[in-house]
Amino acid sequence: MTTQLNMPQNSKPIVIIGAGGIVTDSHLPAYRKAGFRVLGLYDRDYQKAQSVASQWDIPHTCQSIEELVSLARSEDCVFDIAVPASEILPILQKLPSQVGVLIQKPMGESIEQAKAILDCCHEKNITAGINFQLRRAPFMIAAKKMIDEGLLGDIHDVEMRVICQTPWNLWKFLFEKERMEVNYHSIHYIDAIRFFLGDPQSVYCKTMKHPKMMELAQTRSSIIMDYGDVIRANIHTNHGHDYSPDKQECFFKIEGTKGAIKIQIGVILNYPQGADDKFEFILDDGKGWRTLAIEGTWFPDAFIGPMAGLQCKLEDPNYIWLNDINDAWKTMCVVEACYQSTASGATAVKY
Structure with missing residues (x-):
């Protein structure tokens, strides 16, 4: 069985922040399979970023987020953020307003960070989603x-x-x-x-x-x-x-x-x-x-849909994007409730 995805009519190039294993194992294979063009890459470890860029034919390796933003502005790129959750908000604060951003899960380390990420995207009018790709x-x-x-x-x-x-x-x-x-x-x-x-x-x-x-x-x-x-x-x-x-x-x-x-x-x-x-x-x-025979699997195929959805959303504001940050916020609310439940403890047995 082939599972069809909605794809953008004219895809934008992608710049990626982060060059870790999730990027090399899932993001980049998925984008290559989908025909998306990755134009630039930034990582705090510049040598690692250079190595990944060389392996995946990414033309630009940037030495700072500011340099990556400049490249993205000039080429009308969307941003793909794949960093530990605690680093998401500081990166979002450095991005321009009114851009498209896909953010690797989770949406922060806590509900407070998740709310700050949500508010930042709303304030900057960023079209954002969380890469809950399962x-x-x-x-x-x-x-x-x-x-x-x-x-x-x-x-x-x-x-x-x-x-x-x-x-x-x-x-x-x-x-x-x-x-x-x-x-x-x-x-x-x-x-x-x-x-x-x-x-x-x-x-x-x-x-x-x-x-x-x-x-x-x-x-x-x-x-x-x-x-x-x-x-x-x-x-x-x-x-x-x-x-x-x-x-x-x-x-x-x-x-x-x-x-x-x-x-x-x-x-x-x-x-x-x-x-x-x-x-x-x-x-x-x-x-x-x-x-039932299914074509494709979780890694890397599931990583195509969130990026395709972001680009469809940018083409059509009425498009229902499954990874929209406002929906992802609700998943974070459930996660927070899980930790509160663990902290509050179970009902004691009376013997």
């Missing part, structure tokens, strides 16, 4: 299409389950974060569930350490997103399953009154080697579980 993955688009066509009936159960061994050493900056697992990983699943079910009325959450990963703030979470008395929406993550890949799991399951979908998300399994995605579904037609 909702743009080909298998998620296929699932949404089946649901919108009514094939699954009324959705009443959504579950995200991750049991894996994540090599956190690949992202050194995460070891300094007070808020880690939910803000930098489970946030994807919170956003994806919002994509399917809308905004929850409340959340229950416990996010915690692992005894073999005590230097990280949290690496495991249990989250219940509350949609009332009929819909169950759960997220369960354990990044410390170090007992070989054989029993690792990573799936997104949706159940309705007429059918169900189960998606294996292969990139998370045995990371970074990964495994194949698998899209299975069952309907009330008596044919049992079937497999």
